[in-house]
Amino acid sequence: MQRRNFLTRLMLAGGAFTLGPACGRRINLEQTESSEANGDLSLITGNRITEPERQIPVLAETDVLVIGGGPSGAAAAIAASRTGAETWLVERYNHLGGLWTGGLVLPLLSTHGVDKENNRRQVIYGIGGEMSQRLKAVGMSIDEINPVIDPEAAKYVIEEMAREAGVKVLYHTWCANVIMDGPTIQGIFVENKSGRMALLAKVVIDCTGDGDIFHWAGDSYDLMKYHIGLVHRLGNVDRIDTGKPGYQPMSLGEPTPVPGVGWVNMRGKDDQNGVDALTLSELQTEYRLKIWEDVQKIRQTPGHEKVFLLDTASQLGVRVSRILEGEYRLSLEDSMTYKSFDDVIGICGAWTTMLYKGKRVAPAQRPMWQIPYRSLLPKKTENLLVAGRCFSYERDLVEDGRIIGTALITGHGAGAAAGLAIKERESVKNIDADKLKKLLKAQGAWLG
Numbered sequence: 148m149q150r151r152n153f154l155t156r157l158m159l160a161g162g163a164f165t166l167g168p169a170c171g172r173r174i175n176l177e178q179t180e181s182s183e184a185n186g187d188l189s190l191i192t193g194n195r196i197t198e199p200e201r202q203i204p205v206l207a208e209t210d211v212l213v214i215g216g217g218p219s220g221a222a223a224a225i226a227a228s229r230t231g232a233e234t235w236l237v238e239r240y241n242h243l244g245g246l247w248t249g250g251l252v253l254p255l256l257s258t259h260g261v262d263k264e265n266n267r268r269q270v271i272y273g274i275g276g277e278m279s280q281r282l283k284a285v286g287m288s289i290d291e292i293n294p295v296i297d298p299e300a301a302k303y304v305i306e307e308m309a310r311e312a313g314v315k316v317l318y319h320t321w322c323a324n325v326i327m328d329g330p331t332i333q334g335i336f337v338e339n340k341s342g343r344m345a346l347l348a349k350v351v352i353d354c355t356g357d358g359d360i361f362h363w364a365g366d367s368y369d370l371m372k373y374h375i376g377l378v379h380r381l382g383n384v385d386r387i388d389t390g391k392p393g394y395q396p397m398s399l400g401e402p403t404p405v406p407g408v409g410w411v412n413m414r415g416k417d418d419q420n421g422v423d424a425l426t427l428s429e430l431q432t433e434y435r436l437k438i439w440e441d442v443q444k445i446r447q448t449p450g451h452e453k454v455f456l457l458d459t460a461s462q463l464g465v466r467v468s469r470i471l472e473g474e475y476r477l478s479l480e481d482s483m484t485y486k487s488f489d490d491v492i493g494i495c496g497a498w499t500t501m502l503y504k505g506k507r508v509a510p511a512q513r514p515m516w517q518i519p520y521r522s523l524l525p526k527k528t529e530n531l532l533v534a535g536r537c538f539s540y541e542r543d544l545v546e547d548g549r550i551i552g553t554a555l556i557t558g559h560g561a562g563a564a565a566g567l568a569i570k571e572r573e574s575v576k577n578i579d580a581d582k583l584k585k586l587l588k589a590q591g592a593w594l595g
C-alpha cells in the first residue's frame with residue numbers, strides 16, 4: 148500500500164522541468180523535480196529520489212509539436228502541417244487513431260446534429276470529414292450517420308493523410324515531461340529505444356487524451372473518474388448454426404465493415420481513475436480474463452462453436468480523466484441552446500439521449516453545438532493548445548466532449564491555430580479569430 152501511495156504521488160507530482168536562468172537552450176537543462184533514479188542509491192531520501200543531472204540530446208526544434216496521435220492529434224498535426232508549419236507528432240504506440248483504432252472504438256460519433264430549422268444534418272467536415280470520406284472510399288465504413296469503420300483501414304488512411312501533409316511522426320516514443328521557461332512551454336522530454344531526448348517547439352499541442360502536457364506544465368484541471376473498458380472483436384459471428392439442438396442466441400457485438408466480425412464494447416465501473424498506472428494494470432488483467440471467459444462461454448453454446456476472439460484492443464479504454472480548466476469551459480447548457488461564439492472553430496453533433504431541464508432529449512432532437520477557440524487554451528501556459536477528450540468543458544458535457552467527432556473538430560481547430568500563430572509570428576493566445584475562421588474554412592471545416 149505504501150509503495151502504491153508513493154508511485155501515485157510521483158505520478159501526481161507533475162514535476163515539470165524548468166530551464167535554469169544561466170542555462171543555454173540546448174544543454175544544462177536544470178531539473179527541479181524528478182520522477183526516476185539513475186541507479187545511485189545515495190540519491191534516495193525517504194520516498195523521494197533525486198535524479199542525477201545529465202545532458203539530453205535535442206532531437207529537433209520545430210514549429211509545431213503535437214503529443215498523442217489519436218483522432219485529435221492526427222487532425223491537429225495534419226492541419227498544422229498543411230499551413231506550411233514544420234510539424235512533429237509524438238505517439239507512444241505504433242499507429243495513429245488512438246482509441247478510434249488501437250482502442251477498437253469503431254463508430255465515429257457524432258457526425259450529425261439538429262440545426263435551427265429542425266433538420267438533422269451532417270456537421271463533421273474538415274479533416275475529420277476527409278478521414279470519414281476516405282474510409283468510405285476504400286469500402287471500410289458502414290452507416291451514413293455515425294459510421295462504423297475498420298481499425299486497420301483507419302490506421303492506413305490517417306497515416307496516409309499525415310504522410311501527404313508532411314507530418315514528421317515519431318512512433319514508439321513516450322512523452323515523459325515538459326520543459327518550461329516561466330509560463331512558456333519550450334518543448335518536451337521523450338523516452339524511446341534510442342534513449343531520452345528533447346524536442347523543442349514554438350507551439351505545443353496536448354492531444355494525449357489525459358492532458359499529460361498541461362498537467363506537467365502546471366495548468367488547472369478537473370480529474371474526472373469515469374468508466375474504463377476494454378473493447379474486443381469476435382470473428383465468425385456470421386457462421387452460427389441456428390439449427391443445432393440446444394441453440395440459443397448469444398450477444399455477438401455490433402456489426403463492422405468486415406463481414407463476420409463484430410465489435411464488443413465494455414462499460415466498466417463509473418469511478419475509475421484513468422491516470423493511475425496501477426489501476427490501469429489491474430483493469431487490463433481483469434478485463435482480458437473476463438473477455439476470454441465470456442468468449443469460451445459463447446463457443447460452448449450450441450451453434451456458436453466457430454466464433455473466436457479476434458483481438459482485444461491494444462489501448463485500454465479510458466473514456467475521460469483530466470479535463471482542462473481553460474479560458475472557456477463549455478457546458479451542456481451551451482450545447483442545448485445553440486450558443487454561438489465569435490471564435491467558433493467547429494460544430495459538433497449529438498449521439499446520445501441527455502437529460503436537460505428534467506426532460507430526456509434524444510439525439511434526433513438534440514441541437515448541433517459550437518466549440519469556441521478559447522476552450523482549447525489553458526489559462527496559464529503560453530504556446531500550449533489542448534484538443535481531444537481533455538479540452539475544456541464542464542462535466543455535464545462529458546458524453547459529447549469526449550467522443551471522436553469532437554476530438555477531430557478540436558484537433559483540426561488547434562492545428563490550424565498553431566499554423567496561423569507560426570505564420571503570423573503571434574502567440575496562440577493572441578491570434579485573430581477571424582483569420583483563424585478563414586483558415587479553417589479554407590481547410591474544409593464547417594462553422595455553421
Ligand SMILES: Cc1cc2nc3c(=O)[nH]c(=O)nc-3n(C[C@H](O)[C@H](O)[C@H](O)COP(=O)(O)OP(=O)(O)OC[C@H]3O[C@@H](n4cnc5c(N)ncnc54)[C@H](O)[C@@H]3O)c2cc1C
Binds near residue numbers: 215463466552
Ligand atoms: C470503451 C470506449 C468506448 C468508446 N466508444 C466510442 C464510440 O463508440 N464513438 C466515439 O466517437 N467515441 C467513443 N469513445 C471515445 C473516443 O474513443 C475517445 O474519446 C477519442 O478517441 C478521443 O480522442 P483523443 O485524440 O482525445 O484521445 P485518444 O484517442 O485517447 O488518443 C490519445 C493518443 O495519445 C497517445 N498518448 C497519450 N499519452 C501519451 C504520452 N505521454 N506520450 C506519447 N503518446 C501519448 C496515446 O497512445 C493515444 O494514441 C469511446 C471510448 C472508450 C474508452
